[in-house]
Amino acid sequence: MKVRADRLEKDIEEINRFNSTPDHGISRSTFTEEYIGAINYILKEIEKIGADVRIMRGGNLRARLKGTDNNAPAVMIGSHIDTVFKGGMFDGIVGTVTSLEVLRAISENKIPHKNPIDFVIFVEEDGSRFLSVLLGSRIWAGKIKDEDLSKILDKDEISYFEAMTKSGLVPQDESILDGKKIKAMIEPHIEQSRVLESRSIPIGIVEAIAGIKQLEVTIEGVSNHAGATPMNLRNDALCGAAEIILNSEKLASQNGTSVATVGHVEVSPGKNNIIPGKVILTLDIRDRDDVTLNEITNRIINSIGPTCNNRGLIYSIKQVSYTKPVLLSKRVVEVLENSAKKQGINTLKMVSGAVHDSSVVAELTNVGMIFVPSKDGRSHCPEEYTDLKYIEMAANILLESVLELSK
Numbered sequence: 468m469k470v471r472a473d474r475l476e477k478d479i480e481e482i483n484r485f486n487s488t489p490d491h492g493i494s495r496s497t498f499t500e501e502y503i504g505a506i507n508y509i510l511k512e513i514e515k516i517g518a519d520v521r522i523m524r525g526g527n528l529r530a531r532l533k534g535t536d537n538n539a540p541a542v543m544i545g546s547h548i549d550t551v552f553k554g555g556m557f558d559g560i561v562g563t564v565t566s567l568e569v570l571r572a573i574s575e576n577k578i579p580h581k582n583p584i585d586f587v588i589f590v591e592e593d594g595s596r597f598l599s600v601l602l603g604s605r606i607w608a609g610k611i612k613d614e615d616l617s618k619i620l621d622k623d624e625i626s627y628f629e630a631m632t633k634s635g636l637v638p639q640d641e642s643i644l645d646g647k648k649i650k651a652m653i654e655p656h657i658e659q660s661r662v663l664e665s666r667s668i669p670i671g672i673v674e675a676i677a678g679i680k681q682l683e684v685t686i687e688g689v690s691n692h693a694g695a696t697p698m699n700l701r702n703d704a705l706c707g708a709a710e711i712i713l714n715s716e717k718l719a720s721q722n723g724t725s726v727a728t729v730g731h732v733e734v735s736p737g738k739n740n741i742i743p744g745k746v747i748l749t750l751d752i753r754d755r756d757d758v759t760l761n762e763i764t765n766r767i768i769n770s771i772g773p774t775c776n777n778r779g780l781i782y783s784i785k786q787v788s789y790t791k792p793v794l795l796s797k798r799v800v801e802v803l804e805n806s807a808k809k810q811g812i813n814t815l816k817m818v819s820g821a822v823h824d825s826s827v828v829a830e831l832t833n834v835g836m837i838f839v840p841s842k843d844g845r846s847h848c849p850e851e852y853t854d855l856k857y858i859e860m861a862a863n864i865l866l867e868s869v870l871e872l873s874k
Contacts, residue, residue, distance in 0.1 A: 468572060468576055468578070468866070469572075469863055469866075470565075470568045470569065470571075470572050470859060470862040470863055470866055471568065471571075471572075472855055472856075472858075472859040474568055474571065475564050475565065475568055475855065475858055475859060475862060476855055478512070478563075478564040478567060478568070479556060479557070479560055479564055479858075481508050482505045482508060482509070482548060482560055482563070482564070483556045483560070484504075485501040485502070485504035485505040485508070486501055487499065487500075487501050488552070488553050491553045491849065492553035492554055492555060492848065492849030493550050493553070493554050493555060493556055493849070494550060494551075494552050494553055494554065495548065495549055495550045496549060496550075496552075496595055496596040497526075497549045497590055497591040497595075497596045497597070497603075497630070498526070498590075498596070498630040498631055498633070498634040498636065499596075499634075502548070502549060502634070503634050503635065503636070505548050506528065506548070506588070506636070509528075509548075509563070509567065509588070512567060512571075513530045513567070513570070513586070515571075516530075516532070516570050516571055516574045517574065518530040518531055518532045518570060518574070518586065519531045519533070521639050521640050522636050522637060522638050522639045522640070523587075523607055523638060523639075523640050523642075523644075524606060524607045524638050524640065524641050524642065524643065524644075525590055525602075525603050525606030525607050525611075525616075525631070525638065526590045526603065526631045526634070526636040526637075526638065527587060527588065527589050527590050527603050527604070527606075527607050528587065528588040528636070529585050529586070529587050530570065530585070530586040530587075531583050531584070531585050531586075532570055532573060532574060532580075532583065532584040532585075532586070533583055534580045534581050534582045534583045534584065534873060535579060535580070535581050536581050536582065537583055539581055539582045539583065539650070540582060540647065540648050540649055540650040540832075541582060541583040541584065541585040541648060541649055541650065542582050542583070542584050542585070542649075542650050542651055542652075542653075542869055542872045542873045543584075543585045543587055543649050543651070543652035543653075543828070544562075544565075544566040544569060544584065544585070544586055544587070544652070544653050544654070544655075544865060544869060545562060545563065545566045545585075545586050545587035545588055545589070545654065546559045546560075546561070546562025546563050546566065546588070546589070546592075546654050546655065546656060546823075546824070547559035547562070547563070547588060547589045547590070547591075547592035547593070547603070547824060548560060548563055548588055549590065549591055549592055549593055549595065549596070550593060550595065551593050551595045551847045552595055553848070553849060554593075554846075554847050554848065554849075554851065555845070555846060555847065555848060555849060555850070555851020555852070556851060556852075557657045557841075557846075557851050557852065557853045558593070558656075558657055558659070558846055558847065558851060559592060559593075559656070561655055561656060561657050561839060561853060561858055561861065562654050562655040562656050563588060564858070564862075565655045565858060565861050565862035565865050566586045566587075566655070566865065567586060568862050569584075569586075569862060569865050569866045569869055570584065570586050572866055573866070573869070573870070578870065580869075580870060580873040580874070581873055581874055582650055582872070582873035583873075584869060584873060585649075589601075589603040589604045589607070589824040590602065590603030590606075590631075590636075591603045591627075592604070592823070592824055594788075596621045596630075597619050597620070597621055597627055598621075598787065599619065599681075599787060599788050600679070600681070600788055600790070600822060601788075601790060601822060601823075601824055601826065601827055602619070602627070603824070604644075604824035604827040604828065605827055607643070607644045608643065608644045608827050608828070608830070608831065609643035609644070610827070613641075616628040616631070617629070644828070644831060645831070646830075646831030646832040649828070649831065649832040650832070650833070650872060650873075651796065651798075651799050651832060651833040651834065651835070651872050652825060652828045652829075652832060652833070652834045652835070653799065653803070653834070653835045653836070653837065653865060653868060653869065653872075654823060654824065654825045654834070654835075654836050654837075655836070655837040655838075655839070655861045655862070655865055656819075656823060656836060656837070656838060656839075657838070657839055657840075657841045657846060657851070657853050658671055658817075658838040658839065658840055658841045658844075659820075659821050659841055659844070659846035659847075660820065660841065660844045660846075661840075661841065661843060661844025662815070662817065663815065663817075663838060663839070663840040663841075664840045664841065664842065664843070664844065666815065668813055668814065668815045668840075669812060669813060669814075669839070669840065669856075669857050669860055670807055670812055670813070670814045670815070670837060670838065670839065670857070670860055670861060670864065671814065671815050671816075671817040671837070671838030671839075672800055672803050672804055672807070672814050672815070672816050672817065672835070672836075672837065672838075673795055673800075673816075673817050673818070673819050673825075673835065673836035673837070673838060674794070674795055674800060674816050674817065674818060675755055675792065675793065675794050675795060675818045675819070676755075676792065676793050676795065676818070676819045676821075676822060676823060676825060676826045676829070676836070677753045677754055677755045677760075677792055677818065677819060677820050677821070677822065678753065678754060678755070678756075678757055678760045678789075678790055678791045678792035678793075678822075678826075679751065679752070679753045679760075679788070679789070679790045679822045680750075680751075680752045680753075680760060680761075680764045680786065680788070680789050681749065681750070681751050681752075681786070681787040681788045681789075682749070682750040682752070682764075682768075682784055682785065682786055682787060683747065683748075683749055683750075683784070683785045683787050684708075684711065684747070684748050684749075684750060684771065684782065684783075684784050684785075685745070685746070685747050685782065685783045685784075685785075686704045686707050686708050686711070686745070686746045686747075686748075686775060686780050686781075686782050687704060687744065687745050687780060687781040687782070688701075688702035688703055688704035688707065688742070688743065688744050688745070688778070688779070688780045688781075689701075689702040689742070689744055689779075690735075690736060690741055690742055690743065690744030690745075691741070691742045691744075692740070692741070692742070693739070693740045693741055693742055694740070696742060701742055702742075702778060702779040702780060703742050703743055703778070704734075704743045704744055704745050704746040704780060705734055705743035705746050706778065707746070707774055707775055707778045707780045707782075708732065708746040708748055710774050710778075711748070711770070711771055711774055712729045712748070714767070714770045714771075714774065715727045715729065715750060715752075715767050715770075718763060718766050718767050718770065719752065719763060719767070722754075722759060722763065724754055724755060724756070724759060725752065725753065725754045725759060725760070725763045726752070726753050726754075726820065727750060727751065727752045727753075727763070727767060728750070728751040728752075729748050729749060729750055729751075730749055730751060731748065731749040732746060732747070732748045732749075733746065733747040733748070734746055749787070750767065752764050752767065753820060753822075754792065755792050755818050755820075756792060757791050757792050760792065768784060771784065790822050790826050790827070791826075791830075793825075793826050793829040793830065793834075794829075795825070795829060795834050795835055795836065796829075796833035796834055796835055798833055799833050799834060799835030799868075799872070800816070800835055802835070802868045802871050802872060803835050803837060803864060803868050805871075806864045806867035806868045806871065807860075807864050809867065810860075810863055810864065810867070812860050812864065817838060819836065819838070823836065835868075837861045837864055837865060839853050839857040839858055839860070839861050840853060840854070840857055841853060842854070
């Protein structure tokens with residue numbers, strides 16, 4: 468028994484019709500009209516399968532295919548459908564459509580399985596609307612309190628709670644995700660790098676996921692006339708920010724495993740004839756080892772003070788989010804490898820530099836991930852692309868693995 472590639476292709480096309488920037492990649496922010504349109508398409512497909520649908524804590528979606536023992540812990544599969552602004556067609560969608568197709572295949576072929584199978588769609592994985600990654604899975608896991616949902620705001624100062632309520636994705640089940648009720652989770656995903664492509668290997672089996680610390684740094688100087696103020700009398704916030712950015716790059720490059728990125732900079736007043744008086748920048752720091760992650764973060768933070776002091780600048784640092792590195796389940800990795808081997812598919816064990824909802828679930832139960840190649844390593848951009856043949860391979864490995872885990 469195999470999955471159907473034509474349905475995978477159709478699902479990808481249909482979900483990506485819901486897009487607020489049709490001429491500039493894919494933009495589908497959490498709880499927006501486009502997001503709900505995509506959810507409604509998926510719900511119609513789930514209805515054909517006959518799975519039981521529930522809106523869970525935080526607006527996450529769960530569709531359950533019952534097993535012969537519905538008191539047994541579930542085997543969970545799925546991913547996310549929110550995107551970055553002007554992103555691509557495949558981030559999150561690969562895990563969503565392969566999981567949906569696995570549910571179809573099992574249901575249509577009436578394949579017996581002991582454990583329930585849960586297809587999930589996590590909310591706000593990319594953090595593009597509410598500026599905090601893995602938000603939906605962290606809410607579901609109880610890492611964020613209910614009362615805080617009204618304090619989490621988007622750029623228009625609309626709260627998470629308000630946006631969720633207006634979208635109609637009001638939780639029907641407020642229970643916290645319980646690891647004892649999940650036997651295992653598998654998330655298929657695009658690699659978002661070029662390791663698989665460079666080695667001509669079609670499938671990656673993830674052994675670990677890097678941790679991430681996200682910081683917001685505010686630097687304040689003095690706005691002044693760009694022509695009348697001598698260079699030695701300036702307190703230029705943007706020059707200080709530039710030095711901080713270069714120092715972060717240098718420090719993260721020293722150990723061979725860490726990465727640091729400044730992906731967003733706000734400059735005020737932002738005029739060509741005024742010295743910048745204020746800069747807000749984001750710092751994204753990652754490593755596969757928690758000790759190293761904390762060490763490199765502290766080194767970067769400790770470098771900011773001297774830079775600002777030397778330039779007569781005031782600064783503040785706020786930690787926006789922190790996700791620890793996680794080791795994935797050896798048992799699930801073994802099941803995935805065996806499933807691929809049975810189908811004659813070559814695989815590579817890997818570490819994910821990107822964080823995923825699997826990182827959160829892995830703190831609760833056994834988790835595995837399947838990677839498919841990203842063309843030219845591109846992701847979070849309109850050029851993001853994965854060949855359908857690799858998505859089909861991932862879906863067939865997922866199907867075989869789910870059936871093995873749900874015996």
